[in-house]
Amino acid sequence: MDTLDSEPDTIYDILGVGFGPSNLALAIAIEEHNADAPAGERLTAVFLERQPAFGWHRGMLIDDATMQVSFLKDLVTMRNPASDYSFLCYLRERGRLVDFLNQKTLFPLRAEFHDYFEWAAARVRHLARYSAEVVAVEPVTDEHGETRWFDVVSRDPEAPGRTTVRRARNICVAVGLEPHLPPGTVLTDRVWHNSELVPRVAGLSASGAKVRRALVLGAGQSAAEAVDYLHRTFTDAEVCAVFAKYGYTPADDSPFANRIFDPEAVDLYFASPPEVKRSLYDYHRGTNYSVVDMDLIEALYATTYREKVHGRERLRMLNVSRIRDVSSVGDHLEVTVEFLPTGERTVLTADLLVHATGYRPQDIGTLLGETAKLCLRDEEDAVRVGRDHRVALPPEVSAGLYLQGGTEHTHGLTSTLLSTTAVRAGEIRDSLLTHRRLTRQSHPQVFAAR
Numbered sequence: 001m002d003t004l005d006s007e008p009d010t011i012y013d014i015l016g017v018g019f020g021p022s023n024l025a026l027a028i029a030i031e032e033h034n035a036d037a038p039a040g041e042r043l044t045a046v047f048l049e050r051q052p053a054f055g056w057h058r059g060m061l062i063d064d065a066t067m068q069v070s071f072l073k074d075l076v077t078m079r080n081p082a083s084d085y086s087f088l089c090y091l092r093e094r095g096r097l098v099d100f101l102n103q104k105t106l107f108p109l110r111a112e113f114h115d116y117f118e119w120a121a122a123r124v125r126h127l128a129r130y131s132a133e134v135v136a137v138e139p140v141t142d143e144h145g146e147t148r149w150f151d152v153v154s155r156d157p158e159a160p161g162r163t164t165v166r167r168a169r170n171i172c173v174a175v176g177l178e179p180h181l182p183p184g185t186v187l188t189d190r191v192w193h194n195s196e197l198v199p200r201v202a203g204l205s206a207s208g209a210k211v212r213r214a215l216v217l218g219a220g221q222s223a224a225e226a227v228d229y230l231h232r233t234f235t236d237a238e239v240c241a242v243f244a245k246y247g248y249t250p251a252d253d254s255p256f257a258n259r260i261f262d263p264e265a266v267d268l269y270f271a272s273p274p275e276v277k278r279s280l281y282d283y284h285r286g287t288n289y290s291v292v293d294m295d296l297i298e299a300l301y302a303t304t305y306r307e308k309v310h311g312r313e314r315l316r317m318l319n320v321s322r323i324r325d326v327s328s329v330g331d332h333l334e335v336t337v338e339f340l341p342t343g344e345r346t347v348l349t350a351d352l353l354v355h356a357t358g359y360r361p362q363d364i365g366t367l368l369g370e371t372a373k374l375c376l377r378d379e380e381d382a383v384r385v386g387r388d389h390r391v392a393l394p395p396e397v398s399a400g401l402y403l404q405g406g407t408e409h410t411h412g413l414t415s416t417l418l419s420t421t422a423v424r425a426g427e428i429r430d431s432l433l434t435h436r437r438l439t440r441q442s443h444p445q446v447f448a449a450r
């Protein structure tokens with residue numbers, strides 16, 4: 001039987017949809033504001049997360065994978081270097097501050113940064129609701145025709161019949177990216193997206209199943225990491241990287257190009273005409289998309305060469321190639337790979353195939369339903385978003401909708417990354433406070449009654 005819970009007496013100032021690093025940073029920004037603010041100036045907040053506990057790309061927590069962003073671009077430092085939610089404070093609490101410094105690196109292990117995120121999330125645990133998947137966001141209109149709130153409906157993925165409704169003056173959607181697969185791909189226990197890599201490999205290893213050949217489709221960072229990980233894990237298996245390029249493209253992390261991730265670059269990008277935005281995006285997409293860290297490219301090349309010298313070639317680059325067909329035969333796969341220059345097709349017998357074919361922003365239209373229809377759009381039908389990350393809504397809507405992620409068209413390449421997370425969280429918090437001040441001026445009776 002379906003049941004419905006609600007929190008009728010609470011109207012949150014801000015309700016976050018998703019509790020990954022973006023909304024975690026916002027929760028901390030609000031917590032830090034509330035710590036210093038007098039009672040009437042505090043913001044009430046709640047964050048809904050569909051996972052049962054905090055988790056950041058758990059399926060790609062490969063033991064030796066490192067962050068691709070400086071630890072100084074953590075959840076707070078770029079906004080508030082004195083914050084005690086910083087990565088350095090985390091290290092001090094874990095007793096590793098000096099040991100970390102001796103490594104002389106800006107790039108911690110991915111697993112270590114995950115632990116940092118978990119540590120920070122535990123400190124704002126009172127603001128989070130886990131196992132709460134948002135399934136609808138409904139605008140609520142008062143008797144004067146003004147849309148002042150959103151009702152956010154969530155359910156526990158493990159008990160989908162039970163839904164909960166919470167009301168908020170503002171919502172901040174930060175639902176991240178979802179795995180992208182080539183059309184027609186059928187996932188099985190032998191065909192995965194790389195987002196499941198680590199637990200799937202662990203399961204396969206534990207089952208004792210023999211892996212003689214593994215294929216990885218893709219030429220980005222995740223693909224190269226998957227190739228390296230499978231090659232190290234299944235020490236008797238042949239690992240084939242399949243991609244259409246000739247070779248992996250190195251990530252551009254040079255200092256001038258890296259400035260595209262500065263907060264000032266977001267200002268500049270936001271203010272630019274569409275054609276300049278497009279060219280900036282195209283010039284600098286090589287800082288993030290379909291590229292691989294140079295160290296990893298060199299390590300993979302060294303492996304192929306070493307194996308050539310020793311006469312046992314387990315790591316194979318099937319470049320300028322595409323997968324044309326995959327079929328399951330018994331407990332293995334038959335994968336047809338086409339070498340593009342000649343059209344020659346080879347059928348490879350494989351034990352597993354990993355699609356490292358990228359991620360795409362979630363479609364917020366599906367998530368927001370009726371609320372999505374309120375969003376004003378530009379000439380290219382993209383959602384109009386202000387510099388403060390607030391979506392443009394019709395004048396009769398005073399409730400606020402903020403986006404973190406899904407805003408590359410307005411805020412540039414940092415939109416889906418961690419680089420400006422801390423600063424963006426501060427911008428959203430300040431915008432919430434500004435709008436509340438304006439509402440208090442325009443609706444003094446509403447606040448007098450509270």
Ligand code: FDA
Nearest residue numbers: 018020021022049050060067068069133134175176417418
């Ligand atoms: P993120 O995807 O992290 O979080 C969104 C959350 O929303 C998830 O927890 C999800 O469960 C939840 N959610 C989704 N739908 C929901 C719903 N309907 N209801 C409730 N909850 C919902 N970037 C970078 O700058 N440096 C780096 O080193 C890396 N490294 C990296 C490694 C790997 C393997 C990947 C895949 C990506 C990166 N990235 C990165 C990019 C990455 O997008 C970025 O690090 C953050 O994950 C962005 O944080 P968000 O909180 O915006 O999304």
